[in-house]
Amino acid sequence: MNRTRGYAGRFRRAVGLALTAAVVAGVIGGSGGCVVVPQNRRKHLADPMMRFEEDALDAHRRQKFYTTREAAAGGDGMPAGGGCGCQ
Amino acid sequence: MTLALLVAVVAQAAAPPPYEIESMRVRFTHFDQRGRGYQSAAGPAGTAGSEQLTVEQPQAEVVARIGDRVTERVWIPMDVVTAASPDHSRYNRPITDDPPDAISTASRRNVAGTFDALTTYHVDRDTDVGFRAAFHKEEPFESWAFGLGLTRSMAEENTVLDASVYQVVDWFDRFKIDGMRQGRSNRSTTNLNLTLTQVLSPTTVAAVSYGGTLQLGTLANTWSTVMLSNRERGEERLPRERWRHALAARLAQWLPWQGALKVSYRIYVDDWSALASTGEVTLVQRLFAGLRLRASYRAHHQTAVRFFTKAATPDGAGYRTGDSDLARFVAQTVGGGLTWDLSRAGVVSDVHVDLGYERYFRSNDLTVDIATCGFGMLF
Numbered sequence: 001m002n003r004t005r006g007y008a009g010r011f012r013r014a015v016g017l018a019l020t021a022a023v024v025a026g027v028i029g030g031s032g033g034c035v036v037v038p039q040n041r042r043k044h045l046a047d048p049m050m051r052f053e054e055d056a057l058d059a060h061r062r063q064k065f066y067t068t069r070e071a072a073a074g075g076d077g078m079p080a081g082g083g084c085g086c087q
Numbered sequence: 088m089t090l091a092l093l094v095a096v097v098a099q100a101a102a103p104p105p106y107e108i109e110s111m112r113v114r115f116t117h118f119d120q121r122g123r124g125y126q127s128a129a130g131p132a133g134t135a136g137s138e139q140l141t142v143e144q145p146q147a148e149v150v151a152r153i154g155d156r157v158t159e160r161v162w163i164p165m166d167v168v169t170a171a172s173p174d175h176s177r178y179n180r181p182i183t184d185d186p187p188d189a190i191s192t193a194s195r196r197n198v199a200g201t202f203d204a205l206t207t208y209h210v211d212r213d214t215d216v217g218f219r220a221a222f223h224k225e226e227p228f229e230s231w232a233f234g235l236g237l238t239r240s241m242a243e244e245n246t247v248l249d250a251s252v253y254q255v256v257d258w259f260d261r262f263k264i265d266g267m268r269q270g271r272s273n274r275s276t277t278n279l280n281l282t283l284t285q286v287l288s289p290t291t292v293a294a295v296s297y298g299g300t301l302q303l304g305t306l307a308n309t310w311s312t313v314m315l316s317n318r319e320r321g322e323e324r325l326p327r328e329r330w331r332h333a334l335a336a337r338l339a340q341w342l343p344w345q346g347a348l349k350v351s352y353r354i355y356v357d358d359w360s361a362l363a364s365t366g367e368v369t370l371v372q373r374l375f376a377g378l379r380l381r382a383s384y385r386a387h388h389q390t391a392v393r394f395f396t397k398a399a400t401p402d403g404a405g406y407r408t409g410d411s412d413l414a415r416f417v418a419q420t421v422g423g424g425l426t427w428d429l430s431r432a433g434v435v436s437d438v439h440v441d442l443g444y445e446r447y448f449r450s451n452d453l454t455v456d457i458a459t460c461g462f463g464m465l466f
Contacts, residue, residue, distance in 0.1 A: 036245050041289040044341040049371045049379060052294065052337050052349065054426070055441070055461055057114040057146045060164060065118070065447075065457070071389050071413050072355035072363035074278075074298030075333030081302055082255035082276025083201075083223055083230045 109150045109158070112439075112463035118142040122453035125397055125409030126311035126323065128264060133318035138411070138453060143167040160205040166225075168197045199225030203232075213240040217251070227260035245286040253278040262310040264322050274304030290341035300331040313409040316398040323408050325394075331357040345373040355389075361413065363389035377428035381443070385420040416451040424459075437465035 037045075044050065053059035059076075067073040067081060074080035120140045127136030146164040153159055203221035210216055219234035236251035255276040261269040277300065284294040306329055312320040335353040342348055348370055355363040367385040374380055392413045394406040424443030440462055447455040 035285070035287055036242050037286050037289050039243065042286065044290050045286060045292055047341070047347070048428070049347040049373065050292065050339045050341060052339060052351075055112070055114070055439075055463070057112055057148055057162075057164075057461060058441075058443070058459065060146065060162075061114070061116045061144060061457075061459065064164075065455075066387075069412050069447075069453070069455075070363070070387060070418065071357070071359075071361040071392060072333065072353070072365065072387070074300055074331055074355065075296050075335030075353045076298065077249070077251065077280045077282060077296065078298075079232075079253050079255055079276050079278035080298060080300035080331040080333060081306075081329075082257060082274065082278075082300075083221070083232055 105154060107152045108466055109152055110148075110463060110465045111150075112146075112148045112461065114144075114146045114459065114461040116142075116144040116146075116457065116459040118144065118455055118457050120453070120455045122411070122449070124411030124451075124453070125314045126411060128312045128320055132320070133314070135314075135411075135452070136312075141169045156209045158207040158209070160207070162201075162203040162205070164201050164203070166197075166199040168199065197226050199223065199228075213244075214238070219253070227262075228257065229259070230255060230257045232256075247282075247284040249280070249282040249284070251280045253280075257304075259305075259308075261305070264310060264312050264320060269309075272305040272309065274302060274306055277301045277303075291338065293336070293338045296333075296335045296337075298331075298333045298335075300329075302329040302331070303327060307408075311408070311410055313399050313407050314397050315401045317401050319401065321399060321401065321407075323410065324406050325408060326359065326406055329357055329359055331355070347371045359413075360393035361389055361391070363387065379426040379428075381424045381426065383420070383422050383445075385418075387418040387420075389416060391415040411449075411451050411453060414451050416449050418447060418449040418453075420445055420447045422446065422457070439463040439465070 048054055063076055063078055067078075072080075118141060120138060120142075122138040123130070123135035124138045125135045127138055130136035144164065144166050146162070148160065148162040150158065150160045201221055201223040203219070205217055205219045207215050207217045215236075215238040217234070217236035217238070219232070219236070221230075221232040223230035223232070232253060232255040234251055234253040236249065238247060238249045240247050253276075255278070257274045257276070258271060259273070261272040263269055279299045280296065282294055282296040284292065286292050304327060306327065307323050307325045309323075311323040313323050315321045333353055333355045335351060337349070337351040339347060339349045349368070351365075351367045353363075353365045355361070355365070365385065365387040367383065369381060369383040372380045392408065394408055395410075395414055396407050397409060399407045399409070422443060422445030424441055426439065426441040429438040429440070441460065443457075443459045445457040445459075447453075447457065
């Protein structure tokens with residue numbers, strides 16, 4: 001019984017955290033929506049170093065590695081599981 | 088006549104080439120894993136079994152432009168795995184230095200390959216539509232994947248919204264924990280992704296992403312074992328449904344000394360009661376002549392799924408798993424690498440070479456050393 005309550009509490013806490021993160025993300029996105037940086041001032045942003053994933057093949061090996069070894073996956077634009085014999 | 092000829096020549100010169108290769112990349116990665124987990128039967132009774140394995144992972148990718156509106160990406164990743172799971176020929180035998188077998192003594196290596204094609208149609212200057220199809224094949228397993236994506240740029244490309252859906256269907260052999268084949272089984276994975284990328288300043292860009300995944304069917308690999316309270320091993324039993332939600336935020340900041348700082352954070356929750364948070368920091372520094380140095384650190388914490396156990400009741404009928412990947416643990420990854428972008432005159436305008444090393448280590452007895460090297464050409 002206590003165990004069940006513990007899981008439910010943990011789940012509620014997680015949902016709460018996720019909602020908080022979503023609100024924060026919304027605020028960031030919303031405030032960012034007001035920013036328009038002209039193209040001639042975005043040279044640093046165009047540098048390959050600034051890409052979130054510099055190399056698609058390197059991103060794949062990382063994504064597959066973590067997806068098959070951890071309970072958590074997703075949030076990176078790819079399915080959390082499936083397509084592999086492991087999960 | 089002359090004018091008509093001139094118009095024809097200009098039109099011909101302005102027409103996009105019918106087929107043009109934009110880039111080619113290859114990558115090779117070696118994984119060397121050591122550790123023990125209760126899902127593995129490769130070890131003496133009453134103890135966690137060996138999780139030792141090595142993976143050789145070659146990948147190749149070609150991106151081509153077809154006309155002025157279509158980009159085609161063909162990507163072929165492969166895995167050669169010495170042991171994807173416990174070796175049942177080792178059941179109750181001492182752990183040795185030899186890697187366990189994949190499923191039974193029938194094969195010492197499992198070769199897996201995927202053919203993945205992504206077609207992107209450029210609708211207009213701000214809108215892309217993508218279609219992805221993939222087929223995966225390995226010894227006891229095959230899989231189809233289809234995906235659709237939409238990318239829309241707004242506010243002079245300061246804001247990019249990306250939405251995609253994927254459907255993956257897997258068919259695979261079902262095994263008893265003694266390695267005996269029991270016929271075929273299947274699972275379905277449906278996935279939705281939303282990403283908002285926003286330029287925050289001339290030196291800062293951020294992104295927030297949501298990924299939701301629903302898995303249905305046989306979600307176990309079917310050969311994992313669970314330690315029972317009488318020190319015997321029993322079969323793993325998992326629910327046939329799993330809802331998974333991940334919310335991630337990423338930020339990249341240009342540094343005035345020719346560097347970049349990238350941070351990311353992800354929170355994850357699913358209806359198996361796993362809750363996880365993952366943070367990562369990457370620092371990139373340009374040294375000279377296209378040479379870049381990268382250092383990264385990643386920390387991941389997760390709780391166990393609610394039916395994780397190390398001593399299941401032998402006659403119990405509920406869900407149970409002893410899979411160390413579904414246990415409570417802290418995992419850390421430290422790594423670094425060198426990237427060299429070479430500029431050359433002629434056909435190849437950009438050559439890219441990189442080398443990297445990472446060590447992944449977990450609080451529940453798992454360590455993986457990863458070495459990777461990549462080579463790419465941008466035409």
